[in-house]
Amino acid sequence: MRKHFETEILHEEKKRERKFSSKVTPIYQTSAFTFKDLDDLEGFYQGNGSYLYSRTGNPNTDELGEAVARLEGAPAGVAASSGLAAILAGILAVVKNGDHIVAADDLYGGSYHMLEKELNDFGIETSFVSFTDQTQVENAIKENTKLLYTESISNPLLRVEDIEGVVQIAKKHGLITLVDNTFATPYHCRPYLMGVDLVVHSATKYIGGHSDVISGVLTGREDIVAQAKTKVVNLGTNVSPFEAWLTVRGLKTLALRMRAQSSNARKLAEALSQNKFIEKVYYPFDKDAEGYSAMVTIQLSKKVDIQQFFRSLSWIKIAPTLAGVETTVSHPLMTSHRELPQEVAEALGITKEVVRISVGIEHAEDIIAQFEQAVEKSL
């Protein structure tokens, strides 16, 4: 019998051969997967590697988790809908109601709010301490502490964490470690290989690299990542297949981008340290690692008019994000750190003269010239 129009639209008679050898993984933009028969369905539950439903697993999201894990040298990885979703999955895989976390007091603002407000409301308490002084970290550890949480490079002043020191404290007290490696990327730093249990990324930043996607990845110990995967599934914080695909596409050029961006960052930091209207340049550099990242933070002299400075950066735009291929600037005190009490911000060194630069892949001389003329025009 000939199908009706409504049916014909959906079900073509001729089954298309699906085994094309496409060069890149196709986008499996599908909510669910189909099965030939009940044996085929049972095969999924027996772990034959097929897929059921895209919240519980999808080839594109799995590809992202596995790709980042491979680069971190970790045995397992899981992708999530954002960096924060990946951090949440990692935390909830380790702590529950009644447990305690010791976290760095200079964590990314969004992570800070998640711990300080949302998780606190669910009975998960966090002490925020300065990780520059590791006796403070040890002193904050309590009976119910489960997790030490810090960042390999902090925002916006680019403090480089003593990861080995943190791992030592964790080992001594039987704690799990979580390190946010977003700023450094596995190109510069691989915390898992230094003994850290969980390494997390806002893949929105360097992993994706093109400012066109929000996603996150948690990598690390197989048993904990398996728990975290369950959290992503049960909380519905999975990343969409298309976003995962875009992130994987970006990831392929991570080494090229980091090499170019870090080299530009170094040249910019060197040039700006010569400028007498720039009080301080924050750019951690290690000659073995060829830098630590492509972020440079500067503190302008009080002689520079900040408004005018930002206006004078013609093609360098103000953006509340980082790590794209275009150079951008941000004003931490007005964005990421605006909720900090003034004394706290001052004490941390985050004043209104502080400008964070995410260095892109343009020519170094053009980037340097932009900043120098902007300083010049703002005196």
Ligand SMILES: *Cc1c(COP(=O)(O)O)cnc(C)c1O
């Ligand atoms: C951006 C960022 C996050 C949050 O990631 P989202 O993808 O925005 O959820 C976490 N940590 C660091 C260091 C970040 O820069």
